[in-house]
Amino acid sequence: QKEVEQNSGPLSVPEGAIASLNCTYSDRVSQSFFWYRQYSGKSPELIMSIYSNGDKEDGRFTAQLNKASQYVSLLIRDSQPSDSATYLCAVTAGGFKTIFGAGTRLFVKA
Amino acid sequence: DADVTQTPRNRITKTGKRIMLECSQTKGHDRMYWYRQDPGLGLRLIYYSFDVKDINKGEISDGYSVSRQAQAKFSLSLESAIPNQTALYFCATRPDREECYTFGSGTRLTVV
Numbered sequence: 644q645k646e647v648e649q650n651s652g653p654l655s656v657p658e659g660a661i662a663s664l665n666c667t668y669s670d671r672v673s674q675s676f677f678w679y680r681q682y683s684g685k686s687p688e689l690i691m692s693i694y695s696n697g698d699k700e701d702g703r704f705t706a707q708l709n710k711a712s713q714y715v716s717l718l719i720r721d722s723q724p725s726d727s728a729t730y731l732c733a734v735t736a737g738g739f740k741t742i743f744g745a746g747t748r749l750f751v752k753a
Numbered sequence: 754d755a756d757v758t759q760t761p762r763n764r765i766t767k768t769g770k771r772i773m774l775e776c777s778q779t780k781g782h783d784r785m786y787w788y789r790q791d792p793g794l795g796l797r798l799i800y801y802s803f804d805v806k807d808i809n810k811g812e813i814s815d816g817y818s819v820s821r822q823a824q825a826k827f828s829l830s831l832e833s834a835i836p837n838q839t840a841l842y843f844c845a846t847r848p849d850r851e852e853c854y855t856f857g858s859g860t861r862l863t864v865v
Contacts, residue, residue: 684859692852
């Protein structure tokens with residue numbers, strides 16, 4: 644079992660819709676959770692971090708964390724073609740070891 | 754200028770050759786990392802350094818070595834390149850008390 648799992652996609656949504664990206668992790672002591680966006684051929688860029696259960700909103704992005712279910716998600720509202728990218732989930736345990744998921748490819752159709 | 758700069762951006766090399774990838778950062782962070790990215794496997798940690806005297810192996814260090822020349826510089830070497838080291842390599846840095854990374858623009862390495 645991979646330590647951080649994401650559906651590879653592609654996830655295709657129409658412009659203006661909500662894109663929902665999911666991530667599960669195996670280490671119960673994980674404390675910090677991150678979403679990175681990576682455009683094709685480019686480097687990952689941090690877009691959201693979340694540390695406690697519940698929702699965290701930043702503009703069109705909402706991160707959701709459920710530690711009991713070992714599940715973290717990213718919602719993108721009013722999806723735009725410019726949101727088309729691969730989204731990497733990253734999980735850190737003990738402030739030291741960060742594990743990255745393989746990423747979910749998102750395609751937003753104009 | 755970019756916060757984390759990697760050179761070269763692209764490189765094609767032959768099996769058995771030694772190659773060095775270089776990274777420099779202007780963030781002033783002590784912590785620096787080298788990752789490789791392969792399709793379907795995500796980012797995997799090769800080496801990391803918490804300061805110029807502290808260098809540690811990551812999960813896939815075999816076939817690689819590193820040098821921390823200064824706080825701002827961290828280079829990755831492939832002593833004898835092999836085709837399965839063909840990948841996208843990223844250097845990254847982060848603050849001591851935060852767990853979010855700033856990545857360089859990457860080096861696409863092809864070993865033929």
